[in-house]
Amino acid sequence: MQKVLYPQREAWEKLLERPDNGLEDVYDTARGILDDVKRNGDAALLKYTRMFDGAELKALEVTEEEVDEACKQVNSELKDAILVAKQNIETFHQSQKTQKEVIETMPGVQCWQKSVAIDSVGLYIPGGTAPLFSTVLMLGIPAKIAGCKKIVLCTPANNDGKVNPAILYAASLVGIDKVFKLGGIQAIGAMAYGSETVPSVAKIFGPGNRFVTAAKQLVSLKDVAIDMPAGPSEVMVLADDSADATFVASDLLSQAEHGADSQVIFVTNSENLLYEVEQEVEMQLKQLPRKDIAEKALANSRLIVLETTEEMLDICNQYAPEHLIISMREDELIGNQVLNAGSVFLGNYSPESAGDYASGTNHTLPTHGYANAFSGVNLDSYMKKITFQKISAFGLAKLGPSIEVMAEAEQLMAHKNAVTVRLKKMEN
Known part of the structure; x- marks a missing residue:
């Protein structure tokens, strides 16, 4: 990680540059595959699944028998953990429901707003090196609470044509019964245009690699809505000398292991803490199974020392991080001054991992600076607001x-x- 001590404000923009997301390089590829899926439906989907995932599928849809078998393969400890997460996510998202309120803007003029669920939604769940069964909960639970009638889930199969058992268990637990063995650009095309097997939807949700991100952006131009622009995961940690260097290093690495194009930024007003964190990162990194991935992410990452808390807040709001951890004495006071962030974690005992899995907040968040204008996924993401008036x-x-x-x-x-x-x- 690059160490930068007391940079001038004019240097911040360069210092906070994110890794090139490479989208420009894949738009042409994405367009070609999307057009093929639009024209040729299931035949194209099966072709690209064979080409990119190495899976020779006879059918795209996951059967009830496959779901039942997958549920048996998930051990009871993981099932219990997933249930805890499900309950917390449900509790938090249920609280976001709003009641109809009629407002009389002037005598004889009544206005109100009604929330209506989006009829059909598509959920993209990454597989690959990190099958994100937690994202099934994060996307599926609010869709169910909102009342979406049709929920389609796409996730890639392995080269044996099998979907990760925990993904299927989570889908079953949430109540999603339309699951398809599709990943990458072809999955986004299937949900956007529909095929003989896969129904089209009105809005697509979910994270993915740069190919998925490019495909989502392209289909959103005229065919279907998407949740938000999204890309590689990132975290910024703000810390003073009350922080625990071991904790901070673990938080930085928890994001670095997401992918080689992830980025972590550490900002402090304590030089001593910076060096402690640097040493902790080096020690903890050696123990990680995904060490090689994390090392590549750390090459794009920064350790920064600034003079004041005000400067730390300013650089945070300029960066607009997906995840923000504040490990400082006055964490709540400082947190209240944050303007741009996807999700904020306050204090030494609020690891970002809690939000990724089980505290209840949603982990589908804006990245790449889009937190300056976008919210993370929430119940409203699955709703339309219709206004009424009676005069x-x-x-x-x-x-x-x-x-x-x-x-x-x-x-x-x-x-x-x-x-x-x-x-x-x-x-x-």
Whole structure:
């Protein structure tokens, strides 16, 4: 990791550059595969599954028998842990439901908002080197709470044509019964366009590699909505001398092991802590099974010392991290001043891993600086907001003249007339 002591503000932008996500290099590939899937449906899906995943499939959909067999393979300890996570995620997302509230903006003018579930959603669950069964919970539970009628889940199979058992167990636990053995660009195409086997959806959720990210961005241009722009995982840790260097190093490495293109940023106002953290990272890194992946991520990462807490907050808000850990004495006070972050973890005993798995918050978050404008996945992500209004004759009599004046000023005389004819009717 690169150490940087007391950088000037004009150097921050360069210092906070993320690794190139390589999307420009894969757009052409993604377009070609998406077009093929759109034209040729299942035949294209089977072809690319064979080509990229090495799986020779007879059918794309996971059968009930396969789900039952997978559930038997998951040990009871993991099942218990998944159940704890499920309960916490349900509790947190249930709390996000809102009640209808009728607002009288002026006498006789009533307005309100209704939340309606998106009818059909697609969930992409990465497989590969880290099959993310936790993401099944994070995406499937709020979809169920929202009331989405059709939930489609796509996840890649291994070269034997099998889906990770924990992924199928989590899907079964959540109540998702449409699971397909599809990964990568072809999975996104299947959910966007539909095929003979896979139904199309209105909105696609889920993280993925750069190929998946590029495909999601392309289909979102005109075919289907997506949850957010997403890319390699990242964390920023803000710490003072009250932090535990062992804890901090473990948090940095927990993100670094996600992928070679991940990034971790450590920011402190204590030089001593910086060197302690650096040593801890080196020691803990040696013990990791995914050491090679983490090392590549650390090459893109930084250890930064700044003078003041105010500077630390400023650099944090400029970076807009996906995950932000604040290990400082006044963690809540500092946390309240954070403007740009996907999810914030306060204190020495709130590891980012808790949010990834089981505390209840959602781990599907904006990356690559998009936290300056996007939220992470939440219950509202699965809802549409429809506004209503009801105006009485009395209300229109009071409001109408203002509408007439504004419509005439915009030279939209039919708009004005829609009010005028009503007001004249009321005069008779």
